Amino acid sequence: MARDILLVDDSATIRSMVKRTIQMIGLDVGDIHEARNGIEALACLEDYDIAVLLVDINMPTMNGIQLLTRMKDNARLKDIPIVIASTEGSEQRIQQLSDLGVSGYVRKPFQPEQLRDVLTPILGVLENAGTENSYTDDDLF
């Protein structure tokens, strides 16, 4: 069953580019929802059954780290896989994201193949094992 994805980025340009990329690389996904910040993302998570989030860090109102923290504190949301798509290249930040339980990281600008390589195992695992996450961080970072 195709699963819904939520794109969280304050840039409409990036959301459009990622949407086009996901369609281009042929991932079997359901609806692609969009949010401009963490607050909108949390509202969307209330309304839809989201399988994976692709989240920017640097956003107004509620940034990606704050969204991640909020989700990890919520029993219903804490196991939803999150992939960070950001301009940041700091090893310390990437370690922090890994410690917070992020499922993958792609650095902007990224190639379609990089996005496919991060999302495929997550969506594959979801397809094969319900919502249980059995991939490891080493597969994705």
Add this chain to the structure above:
Amino acid sequence: MPEQRTATLTTIFSDVLADLAFMFNDDSDEVQYSSDELWLESSVSYRGVAAGTLRLRCTRTFSVTLAANLLGVDPTDIDSDAKADDAVKEFMNIVCGQLITALHGTEHVFDLTIPEIHVLPEMPDMEDEGTGETVAITVEGQQLQLAYLAGDAPRE
């Protein structure tokens, strides 16, 4: 050192532009804009163990072309200034992330501001060195001015 930073900024800017938008620097001195062309200024700053601001001045025509190329659509499909502005801001965000790594490595965490953009009241002086490290480049017939300002962002 300032010349090195300017060269690094130019290289990163050009590489991201080519990778992301398939747009390229050209050596031509023939720039294409009319006297009534709108000029924009976009900036993004970062702060951490070091601080700096990246600034771009470009024409509205460039911003529309950039947006169209990023989105894979015809420039005539960029039907609002907001779409073009958003493309420039996100582009600056990406260039800034790459510049931080090039200048300061990957060891430290830096906080980036949300990129800003506004219309300039008149065409900027492309030779103006100002207070930063400035370079003028031409991309597909459009002249751009890039600047790196070390330290905290200047206050209005």
